[in-house]
Amino acid sequence: MKRDDIRQQLTALQAQDVPRHGGSTFAYVYDSGRPDIDALGLEALAMFGESNGLDPTAFPSLLAMERDLVAMAAELLNAPDGFAGTVTSGGTESILLAVQTARDARSDVDRPSMVLPSTAHAAFHKAAHYFGVRAVVVPVDPHTHRADVTAMTAAIEQSTVLVVGSAPSYAHGVIDPISALAAAAAERGVRFHVDACIGGWVLPFLDGVRPWDFSVAGVTSVSVDLHKYAYAPKGVSVLLHRNRTLRQPQFFACADWPGYTMLNSTTQSTRSGGPLAAAWAVTRAHGVDGYAELAKRARAATTRFVDGLPQPLEAVASPESTLVAVRSTDPLVDILVVVDEMQQRGQYVQVQLPFGGDPATMHLSMSAASDQVIEEVLAALVESIDAARDVGPSVVDPALAGAAGALDPATLTDDDFDGLLQIAGLADESGSLALPQRMAPVNALLAIASPALRERLLVAFLDRLTS
Numbered sequence: 223m224k225r226d227d228i229r230q231q232l233t234a235l236q237a238q239d240v241p242r243h244g245g246s247t248f249a250y251v252y253d254s255g256r257p258d259i260d261a262l263g264l265e266a267l268a269m270f271g272e273s274n275g276l277d278p279t280a281f282p283s284l285l286a287m288e289r290d291l292v293a294m295a296a297e298l299l300n301a302p303d304g305f306a307g308t309v310t311s312g313g314t315e316s317i318l319l320a321v322q323t324a325r326d327a328r329s330d331v332d333r334p335s336m337v338l339p340s341t342a343h344a345a346f347h348k349a350a351h352y353f354g355v356r357a358v359v360v361p362v363d364p365h366t367h368r369a370d371v372t373a374m375t376a377a378i379e380q381s382t383v384l385v386v387g388s389a390p391s392y393a394h395g396v397i398d399p400i401s402a403l404a405a406a407a408a409e410r411g412v413r414f415h416v417d418a419c420i421g422g423w424v425l426p427f428l429d430g431v432r433p434w435d436f437s438v439a440g441v442t443s444v445s446v447d448l449h450k451y452a453y454a455p456k457g458v459s460v461l462l463h464r465n466r467t468l469r470q471p472q473f474f475a476c477a478d479w480p481g482y483t484m485l486n487s488t489t490q491s492t493r494s495g496g497p498l499a500a501a502w503a504v505t506r507a508h509g510v511d512g513y514a515e516l517a518k519r520a521r522a523a524t525t526r527f528v529d530g531l532p533q534p535l536e537a538v539a540s541p542e543s544t545l546v547a548v549r550s551t552d553p554l555v556d557i558l559v560v561v562d563e564m565q566q567r568g569q570y571v572q573v574q575l576p577f578g579g580d581p582a583t584m585h586l587s588m589s590a591a592s593d594q595v596i597e598e599v600l601a602a603l604v605e606s607i608d609a610a611r612d613v614g615p616s617v618v619d620p621a622l623a624g625a626a627g628a629l630d631p632a633t634l635t636d637d638d639f640d641g642l643l644q645i646a647g648l649a650d651e652s653g654s655l656a657l658p659q660r661m662a663p664v665n666a667l668l669a670i671a672s673p674a675l676r677e678r679l680l681v682a683f684l685d686r687l688t689s
C-alpha cells in the first residue's frame with residue numbers, strides 16, 4: 223500500500239472510535255485538556271517504541287525513566303524510605319503482580335486465598351483465575367458501598383495471603399476504610415493491597431480525604447495507573463511495595479534453557495519503552511503543581527455534575543474522587559435507555575449492570591477536560607431522560623426471561639450460544655455479529671442473566687467477534 227493510503231485508512235479506522243478528547247468520553251480515556259503535553263507524550267512514545275525493557279543494561283534510558291516514575295509515585299503516595307516499585311503495562315498487570323507476589327511469598331500456605339470487598343475490581347478475579355488464589359468475596363455495606371470492616375476481618379483465614387481495598391472503587395467511586403482494613407490484615411500478618419489504579423493520581427491533591435496510602439500502617443502495596451489520571455498514553459501503571467523484601471517474589475528469572483537468562487520484573491518480557499517514556503515526558507510536563515490543578519478541575523466537574531443531576535436521577539453514593547455512578551429512582555425512566563440516549567447526544571457514558579441486588583447504573587469518570595462541558599452534559603441528560611420516558615423501559619419478553627433464568631451456563635453448547643447471541647440481539651439469523659445502535663435491549667437481557675451467564679455469553683460474543 224502507498225503511505226498516503228495507509229494514513230488515510232488509519233484515519234478512517236480511527237473515526238469509528240469514541241472521541242479521545244473533548245471531555246465527553248466518560249470511560250476508557252482521560253483528557254487533561256492540554257494538547258501540547260499530549261503531543262509531547264506521543265513524541266516520546268514514538269521515540270522509544272522500538273526500545274526494549276527486557277534488559278535494563280542494554281537500555282539504561284528505560285531504567286532511568288522507570289526509577290524517576292516510581293520515585294514520583296512514591297512521593298505522591300507517601301511511601302516510606304526503602305520502598306520498591308515497578309512500572310507495568312496497566313492496572314490489571316499491577317494487580318496480577320500484587321496477587322502473584324503475595325501468593326509466592328507464602329510457601330507455607332497450600333491453598334492460598336484472598337479477601338476482597340464485592341466492589342474490588344474484576345482484575346482481582348482475573349488474578350484469582352490465573353494464579354489459583356481463591357477469592358473470598360465479602361459484600362460491601364449496602365448503604366455506603368464501602369468495604370465492611372467487621373465482615374472482612376472475620377473472613378481472614380489461615381490461608382489468606384492478601385486483603386484488598388480500593389481508593390476509590392471503580393463502580394461507586396467511594397474509598398474503602400483503608401486504615402481499619404489494613405490494621406486487621408497487619409494484626410494477622412497478612413499483606414494489604416490498596417487498589418488506587420484510578421484514584422492514585424487524584425486523591426493526593428484533594429482536601430479532606432481519609433488516609434488511604436502508605437501513610438497507613440499495614441498497607442504493603444499500592445497500584446496506580448499513569449494511563450488514567452496522570453494523562454499518559456495507554457500502557458503504563460505503577461506497582462509500589464512498602465519495601466524490597468515484599469517485592470522480591472515478583473521477580474522471575476529463568477536460566478533453564480540454552481538462550482539468554484531471562485530476568486523479568488513484570489509478566490511481560492520484551493516490553494516497549496514507548497509507554498514508559500511517554501509517561502515520563504507527560505508527568506514531567508504537568509509536574510506536581512499541574513496535576514494538583516487537573517485533579518481540582520476533574521473534581522469540580524464531578525461536584526457540578528452531581529449537584530446538577532436532574533430528577534429522577536441520583537448519585538448512588540456521594541463521590542469521594544472523580545467517579546460517579548448514577549441510578550434512576552423512577553421505574554419509567556430506564557437508566558439503560560438513558561445511556562443510549564446520552565451516547566446519541568455525543569456523551570459517552572458507561573453501563574454498569576445490576577449486581578448483588580443493586581440496580582443498573584450509569585458510570586462517569588470525569589476528566590479535567592470534562593469541566594468545560596458539564597453544562598452540555600447536564601442538558602443532554604435532561605433531554606435523555608425525556609427521551610427515555612418516551613421510549614419506555616426496556617422489557618425482556620417474560621418467556622425469554624424465564625428461559626434465561628433457567629439456563630446453566632456450564633452445560634451450554636456452542637450452538638446454544640449461537641442461539642442466545644441471536645436472542646440477545648448480538649447476532650443476526652445468519653449468525654454474523656450485529657451490534658445494534660441501541661444497546662438497552664441487549665443490556666436488559668444481560669441484566670436479568672446471572673453474572674455467570676453474562677460472562678459466558680460475552681465470551682461467546684468475543685470469540686465470534688475475533689474469529
Ligand SMILES: *Cc1c(COP(=O)(O)O)cnc(C)c1O
Pocket residue numbers: 312313314315317343345388390391392417418419420447459
Ligand atoms: C482501571 C482500573 C483497574 C484496571 O486497570 P487497567 O489499566 O484497565 O488494566 C483496576 N482497578 C481500578 C480501581 C481501576 O479503575
